[in-house]
Amino acid sequence: MTTARRSPPRRSPGRRPGGPDTRGEIVKAARETFAEKGFAATSLRAVARQAGVDAALVHHYFGGKDELFIEAMALPMDPRQVAARIVDGPRPELGRRIVTVFLGLWESDDGQQRMKAMLRSVVTSDEVARTMREGITRMILEPVAQFVGPPDAKLRVSLIASHLIGVALTRYVAGLEPVASTELGPLIDHLAPAIQQYIDG
Template sequence: MTARRTTEGPAARSGRPGRRPGGPDTRGEILGAARKSFADKGFTATSIRAVAREAGVDAALVHHYFDSKDELFIEAMALPADPRQIATIIIDGPRDEIGRRIATVFLRVWESPDGQQRMRAIVRSIAGSEEVARLMREGITQLLLQPVSDALDVPDAPLRVSLVAAQLMGLAMIRYLLELEPVASADLQTLVDRLAPVLQHHLTG
């Protein structure tokens, strides 16, 4: 008698009902489920298991494509760069140059071809949806702002870091969404030179 074939994949091996194996577009479906879960529940309350349930797959399959919830968030929201890596770049280095590091790293990310496209999409989404704005606020706070705030080690660090975020978001709105001149066409170095002292003052002034 010929042995019956079994479906390959984590769901089949686990024997759990209601969990389908991975298909050609499983990664995309997981990202879609993650966007919905993040939007409905926020960054903190969303779990890998919740995303797996939403996508109709086993949690192990989500882990196959994404190492962590942080990585899933970054991919789902199509961020132009990993905020954890940006936090490391900002924190490492002389304290009296942190404003310039922030201005440089953010503008370089935004000015890359892929970065400009993603930044415009993110800014438009934030401006048009309170849910997206809340989600981005929560995720970026935990992955980027909080580590930088902790590294400053001053009593009002959260306020200082929030003011920097406001400054950067304002620049992004003016340059990439509203495209107001002369900011929209200003060269990168000019913007860094103008912005760095302001950010430095917010953080250490």
């Protein structure tokens, strides 16, 4: 008596299911899609199409666009947590919180390396710069601007960002003295009133 041979299972058409490398392939597809379209115009469905997977898998691994952006761009911090720490407190102390949180991202060796890498990516690629600008605006600058309130909240917050990026370049990249070697506490004491002036002035 002979046993009938079984045919190998046929793979159903459509998007491929998740596998060991699926998460990494989604991240790669997200990085490419963010670079091409920017943060605002990128959707999870577009990333799923680029990765060749079902959109539900992207939701499964990342939950939403913010999480996917943070992973794809290899950010050294979660921008949403940064914004939450900044707005958690009274308005008269907002300038000090902004300076403290921002410089705190740079103070460790690992944080400094990651922040420098992010800056290099921004200044060497127009696509990355656009994506980072849109993403950071969405997750940090807009929540802080809402906390600041009118008038000219977005302009004020943008000026704060410009001021602090300049300080970071001076202290951590160019190493200009005496800013580079000043203790963090006194540096914050000097900067906090200037940043508060952007908020209240």
